[in-house]
Amino acid sequence: MADKARIVIVGGGVAGIEVATSLGRGGGADVILADRSLSHVWKPMLHTFAAGTARADRQKVDFFAQARRNSFRFQPGALTGIDRAAKRVKLMIEAAEGRPEVDLAYDLLVIAIGSRANDFGTPGVAEHCLTIDDLTEAEHFHDQLRCHLLARLDRGGMLEIAIVGGGATGVELAAELKHAINLLSAYGSPDLPQRLRLTLIESGPRLLAAFPERVSRAAARTLSDLGVAVRTGAMVTAADASGFTLKDGSRIPAGLKVWAAGVKAPDVLAGLDGLERSRTGQLVVGPDLRATRDPAIIALGDCASLADPQTDKPVPATAQAARQQAQHLARHLGGVLASGGTVATELPPFRYVEKGAIVSLADFNGWGTLGRYTFGGGRLRGLSARLTHDLLYRQHQIGLYGPVRGTLAWLLDDLDHLISPPVKLD
Numbered sequence: 001m002a003d004k005a006r007i008v009i010v011g012g013g014v015a016g017i018e019v020a021t022s023l024g025r026g027g028g029a030d031v032i033l034a035d036r037s038l039s040h041v042w043k044p045m046l047h048t049f050a051a052g053t054a055r056a057d058r059q060k061v062d063f064f065a066q067a068r069r070n071s072f073r074f075q076p077g078a079l080t081g082i083d084r085a086a087k088r089v090k091l092m093i094e095a096a097e098g099r100p101e102v103d104l105a106y107d108l109l110v111i112a113i114g115s116r117a118n119d120f121g122t123p124g125v126a127e128h129c130l131t132i133d134d135l136t137e138a139e140h141f142h143d144q145l146r147c148h149l150l151a152r153l154d155r156g157g158m159l160e161i162a163i164v165g166g167g168a169t170g171v172e173l174a175a176e177l178k179h180a181i182n183l184l185s186a187y188g189s190p191d192l193p194q195r196l197r198l199t200l201i202e203s204g205p206r207l208l209a210a211f212p213e214r215v216s217r218a219a220a221r222t223l224s225d226l227g228v229a230v231r232t233g234a235m236v237t238a239a240d241a242s243g244f245t246l247k248d249g250s251r252i253p254a255g256l257k258v259w260a261a262g263v264k265a266p267d268v269l270a271g272l273d274g275l276e277r278s279r280t281g282q283l284v285v286g287p288d289l290r291a292t293r294d295p296a297i298i299a300l301g302d303c304a305s306l307a308d309p310q311t312d313k314p315v316p317a318t319a320q321a322a323r324q325q326a327q328h329l330a331r332h333l334g335g336v337l338a339s340g341g342t343v344a345t346e347l348p349p350f351r352y353v354e355k356g357a358i359v360s361l362a363d364f365n366g367w368g369t370l371g372r373y374t375f376g377g378g379r380l381r382g383l384s385a386r387l388t389h390d391l392l393y394r395q396h397q398i399g400l401y402g403p404v405r406g407t408l409a410w411l412l413d414d415l416d417h418l419i420s421p422p423v424k425l426d
Helices: 014-026 043-051 063-070 135-155 168-187 213-225 267-271 319-338 383-401 403-419
Strands: 005-010 029-035 073-076 078-083 088-092 101-105 108-111 159-164 196-202 229-232 236-240 243-246 251-253 256-259 294-299 357-361 365-370 373-376
Touching: 005 014, 005 088, 014 029, 014 063, 014 319, 014 383, 029 063, 029 101, 043 135, 043 168, 043 383, 063 073, 078 267, 135 159, 135 256, 159 168, 159 243, 159 251, 168 196, 168 213, 168 357, 196 251, 213 229, 213 357, 213 365, 319 383, 383 403
Parallel strands: 005 029, 005 108, 029 073, 108 294, 159 196, 159 256, 196 229
Antiparallel strands: 078 088, 088 101, 236 243, 243 251, 357 365, 365 373
């Protein structure tokens, strides 16, 4: 492999794993994928893992196995720094004893490390709130949820949960938690739904600001009908062990607190000297997805800031945008390498295509947008939106596994739903 270009991809999310899989299959480069975790999950499913209505162990893609099947290499490790002059990326294996460091040479570095919830420095949030930005955090939230549930089953009393953030993550998590509690009520505690006090807090004037206003109103109405207390125009000024304090001085009590508001780049990007960053810490890239100050570095997905030339607004930090960028890079860079070009060859500019958005409120409702058209909701209980939500994930699976293995994975998931408990409690 000495004569092949060395491509190091840091971050095994939607963008990173798709680029590694495609370029590995192409065989035109020595491809290494690095990630702090040992497995990949579809990030839009994290709220279902947190609530326990889906099992992460059934949906995880093992990085080592994926690498072996698709002719790339996997290196465990979290990004800690870059020596741009020497073209070396520094990683730390957090899960290993002694947290050893790894140093990898690259000809092209692809950074796809996603984003984090942004607490805006609100006092007490870091100490007292949970987030669900990755699988580890989603599983930790589920562990905490189980502990709180078991305590309520044993001692009675109210189960108080508050979620800050009225975007898709917060809205979907609220609905999924209500769905999980309803299912658990059949496990010998029929009054459990009445003992759930679930509050969704949004600082803006409405939920789901990225959707049409009528979807926002319908989502708020659905959640209210489910017994979720929806607070809009409510600014959180502090968090503590027993709940949240709002700007107007009122309190929202909660033993289990989730922060799902705002988006910022991971803090490690702040230490990458010389690279241009946006005000939220993302790496600024040009139309070719290369960092504006270093053509040997490409950034994809939530950690990249790219202005859409059609709207002059940033490309949204969504799985849809990340996947489009990954497919663009893999297609064009793979073609360049296959024809004997180098990783320094100029690539066509990326053009983001808004294909709509989906929000699914568990089994209760759901909406989708295709341009100016909206579907889902109403008496269909969001079936069309929920099916579209599922199909997006299945497309991702087929992209990683191939048509045959991807279809088999889909069938196995459906069979598993028939025999497994509807809510994970172990």
